[in-house]
Amino acid sequence: MTKLWGGRFTKPTNQLVEEYTSSIGFDQKLAMHDIKGSQAHVTMLAECSIITMEESEQIKEGLQKIAGKIADGDVDYSVADEDIHMNIERMLIEEIGPVGGKLHTGRSRNDQVATDMHLYLREKTNELIQLVEAVQAALVSQADQHVETILPGYTHLQRAQPVSFAHHLLAYFWMFERDKERLHDSLKRINWSPLGAGALAGTPYAIDRQMTSDQLGFDKPYPNSLDAVSDRDFILEFLSISSILITHISRLSEELILWSSQEFDFIELDDAFCTGSSIMPQKKNPDVPELLRGKTGRIYGNLMGLLTLLKGLPLAYNKDMQEDKEGMFDTVETLDGALHLLAPMIETMTVKTSHMRQAVNEDYSNATDIADYLAVKGLPFRQAHEVIGKIVLYAIEKQKFLLELSLEEYQQFSNLFEEDIYEKLAPDHVVAVRDSEGGTGFDQVHKQLHLAKQHI
Ligand code: ARG
Numbered sequence: 001m002t003k004l005w006g007g008r009f010t011k012p013t014n015q016l017v018e019e020y021t022s023s024i025g026f027d028q029k030l031a032m033h034d035i036k037g038s039q040a041h042v043t044m045l046a047e048c049s050i051i052t053m054e055e056s057e058q059i060k061e062g063l064q065k066i067a068g069k070i071a072d073g074d075v076d077y078s079v080a081d082e083d084i085h086m087n088i089e090r091m092l093i094e095e096i097g098p099v100g101g102k103l104h105t106g107r108s109r110n111d112q113v114a115t116d117m118h119l120y121l122r123e124k125t126n127e128l129i130q131l132v133e134a135v136q137a138a139l140v141s142q143a144d145q146h147v148e149t150i151l152p153g154y155t156h157l158q159r160a161q162p163v164s165f166a167h168h169l170l171a172y173f174w175m176f177e178r179d180k181e182r183l184h185d186s187l188k189r190i191n192w193s194p195l196g197a198g199a200l201a202g203t204p205y206a207i208d209r210q211m212t213s214d215q216l217g218f219d220k221p222y223p224n225s226l227d228a229v230s231d232r233d234f235i236l237e238f239l240s241i242s243s244i245l246i247t248h249i250s251r252l253s254e255e256l257i258l259w260s261s262q263e264f265d266f267i268e269l270d271d272a273f274c275t276g277s278s279i280m281p282q283k284k285n286p287d288v289p290e291l292l293r294g295k296t297g298r299i300y301g302n303l304m305g306l307l308t309l310l311k312g313l314p315l316a317y318n319k320d321m322q323e324d325k326e327g328m329f330d331t332v333e334t335l336d337g338a339l340h341l342l343a344p345m346i347e348t349m350t351v352k353t354s355h356m357r358q359a360v361n362e363d364y365s366n367a368t369d370i371a372d373y374l375a376v377k378g379l380p381f382r383q384a385h386e387v388i389g390k391i392v393l394y395a396i397e398k399q400k401f402l403l404e405l406s407l408e409e410y411q412q413f414s415n416l417f418e419e420d421i422y423e424k425l426a427p428d429h430v431v432a433v434r435d436s437e438g439g440t441g442f443d444q445v446h447k448q449l450h451l452a453k454q455h456i
Contacts, residue, residue, distance in 0.1 A: 003080075004090065021322075022080075022081075022082045022083065024078070024079060024084060026325055027113075027325055028087075029120070030084050030113075030116040030120055030325075031084055033115075034112070035066065035070075035088065037115040037116055037119060038063055039060055039063055040212045040216050041106075043215065044207060044211045047208065051102050051105060059092065062092045063088075065095055066091050083109070084116075089104060106203045107195070108198050110199050110200065110229040111195050114229055114231070115193065115216070117234075118191070120328075121190050121332075124332045124336075126187075128332070128335055129183050129184065131343075132180045134339065135343045136173050136180075136452070138346040139170065139173045139346060140449065140453060142166075142169055142346060142347070142351065143166035143170050144166070146164070146351055146353070147166040147445050148164070149164065149165040149351060149353045149357075150164060150165070150360050150428065151163065151168065152356075152365050153168070159364065161440075162366070162431050163431065164442060167448070178244075179245040182241045186238060188219070189233065191217075192219065193216060193218035194222050195213070195221070197226075198229075200225060200315070200317065201225055229317050230313070232306065235324055236303070236310070238328065240303060242302075242335055246295060246296045246300075246335065247296065250295075250296045252289075260286050265355045266355055266356050267349050267351055269286055269288075269345060273345045274286060274288070288341055288345055295338055299334060306327055309321070309324065357427070360427045361403075364392050365430075366402055366430045367388050368388075370391065371384040371388045373416075374414060374417075378416075387414055391410070407421070
């Protein structure tokens with residue numbers, strides 16, 4: 001098959017080179033975006049009298065037909081045509097004859113491929129924003145039912161202070177809120193139009209870049225043609241945002257895995273989201289959150305891959321840049337899969353409120369509150385801390401929890417202790433009094449929940 005660029009060559013391309021350099025195996029995902037970009041380009045060419053209206057109509061009809069065939073899966077892509085751009089151009093020429101060859105007037109594959117990727121990533125970013133929001137809605141639906149559910153809060157994975165379960169879930173809500181904001185914000189930069197930058201230097205044709213930019217829904221054309229074809233920041237930014245997002249997904253997954261272990265036993269994931277063991281009949285494994293946690297590696301890898309690829313590349317286009325696509329597609333698809341599963345898995349999990357409560361009853365996570373009790377009575381907090389440390393040590397030796405010590409025992413450590421210490425140590429009280437802004441106190445959590453609902 002002769003190449004669309006074959007004029008300058010005296011020999012056919014080596015078979016291995018053809019396979020090695022072709023990207024059609026993966027960039028066919030850009031087909032519809034490529035057609036959309038071409039339609040805008042050809043409309044502009046006619047508006048600017050660079051081609052005739054009839055030619056433009058013929059080309060657009062041809063492109064429409066090809067789009068239909070691609071949607072029906074009725075096309076055979078050819079490796080010899082290297083990439084999606086040349087495959088479509090070849091199909092167009094086959095469909096409508098030599099006039100199809102006018103499509104590429106005043107354009108290069110360099111601005112074309114950049115345009116396709118901007119269009120692709122804009123679409124996917126908007127879809128991902130919706131999916132993140134669905135996860136937020138799932139968190140809110142659980143949080144709504146569990147404001148008063150108390151579980152141990154941890155630091156260093158040691159029991160620290162009890163918190164409302166809704167508060168814990170909402171911590172993830174705000175992480176996802178920031179991810180959503182970052183995705184939204186990145187749209188500003190995704191939405192620059194490279195089309196019309198040509199190969200690198202612009203074009204002698206009297207094209208109208210603003211017109212194609214408007215038609216494609218971009219905010220503005222890139223002001224510099226070299227930058228337009230060389231810039232992959234918008235993909236780097238997407239991969240960075242994705243890396244942060246998958247970090248959040250992974251941390252949440254880790255907690256779901258811990259909580260559903262027999263050691264914690266705070267939640268049970270729905271059977272539909274777990275799998276069994278081929279040998280151990282008792283097993284119910286949290287495979288989904290484990291895989292979500294595991295997917296983190298490839299997403300970080302995709303970011304590192306593109307950073308490394310771009311470092312040291314001279315302006316403008318270099319073939320290295322063809323390697324920018326698979327990591328981007330993989331990240332989009334990995335996140336799409338993860339977010340689709342995460343929302344229903346959260347929504348359907350069973351929260352074992354009595355086990356959470358039992359855990360709080362059987363720990364020393366109210367110790368800070370005794371220190372605060374003495375501090376309120378005038379003892380400097382640092383001294384109170386020392387006294388309570390001794391009380392905790394004493395209680396552990398006696399195999400008692402803090403609510404089980406008698407008033408006499410307390411008074412051996414300080415004569416400031418009175419009968420009201422017991423109500424101050426009750427878990428609900430311990431949570432309720434943390435009423436500072438953004439704290440776990442029930443009133444604060446209700447406020448927070450109300451605020452969260454305004455974001456979904
Ligand atoms: N398949 C190429 C890519 O993805 C399209 C751009 C080709 N440009 C070129 N000058 N060879 O990067």
